[in-house]
Amino acid sequence: MIAQAHPLARLELAGNALSLDFANTLNYRPAPARDYLASYPELLNWSEYAGSLPAAAVRRLRPLADSPQAAAVLAETHRLRDTVFTVFSAIAAGRQPGSAAVERLSDAYAGATRNARIAGASAAGSRTKATHGGGYGLTWPVEPHQLDAPLWPVAHSAGELLMSGPLERIGECPSCGWLFLDTSRNGTRRWCSMATCGSRDKMARYHRRQRRAG
Ligand SMILES: [Zn+2]
Numbered sequence: 001m002i003a004q005a006h007p008l009a010r011l012e013l014a015g016n017a018l019s020l021d022f023a024n025t026l027n028y029r030p031a032p033a034r035d036y037l038a039s040y041p042e043l044l045n046w047s048e049y050a051g052s053l054p055a056a057a058v059r060r061l062r063p064l065a066d067s068p069q070a071a072a073v074l075a076e077t078h079r080l081r082d083t084v085f086t087v088f089s090a091i092a093a094g095r096q097p098g099s100a101a102v103e104r105l106s107d108a109y110a111g112a113t114r115n116a117r118i119a120g121a122s123a124a125g126s127r128t129k130a131t132h133g134g135g136y137g138l139t140w141p142v143e144p145h146q147l148d149a150p151l152w153p154v155a156h157s158a159g160e161l162l163m164s165g166p167l168e169r170i171g172e173c174p175s176c177g178w179l180f181l182d183t184s185r186n187g188t189r190r191w192c193s194m195a196t197c198g199s200r201d202k203m204a205r206y207h208r209r210q211r212r213a214g
Contacts, residue, residue, distance in 0.1 A: 029177030
C-alpha cells in the first residue's frame, strides 16, 4: 500500500450528519481535485475518522482491504456517495429528489438495517449510537468478510435524515457543493465552513470594496 500522510486530519466534518460528511469526501463539486475515498483503505480510515465505525471494527476489515471484493465495495461506495449527494442536493435546492435516487437510497438503507443490532450503553460506541433514551442505540457488529460494513452507518444516516429531517435545514455550500445540516439558531448558515468558503467569500468582497474605494 502507498504510504501517505494523513490528509484526513485536514478534512472538516462540517455536515452535522454522518451521511452529509460522507458526501463531502469530495473536496469540491462538480469538479473535485481531491477524493478522500479514492481507495478502500481510505474508506476505512475515513470510517474511523468520522466515527461511523469503532476502531476495533475497522481493524477487523483491514486484512482484506486490498482484495478484489474491496475494490467492488469501493465502486459501491462511490455510487452511494453520488446517490446521497443527488438526493440531498435536490432537497437543499427545495426540489423533490428523483425517485430513482430515492430508490437506490432505500436499497442501501435496507441493507444497513439488516445488519444493525440494538445494543445497550456498554457496547462499543459509534457516532450513530443514541446518547439518550436509556442509552440503547444501533451498532453494527462487523465480521472480517463484511467489507461493505463502512456503508451501513452512512446509508442508515441518510435514510433517517430523509425520513426525519429537518429537511428545511439542509443546505449546500454555493462555493464548493458541500452539504450540511444547518444547526444554527436562526437557520441562516450559508457556507460549508467559515474557515474555508465563508472566509474566501469575505476576502473576495473585501477586495471588491478595496477596488471600488481605490
Ligand atoms: Zn464550501
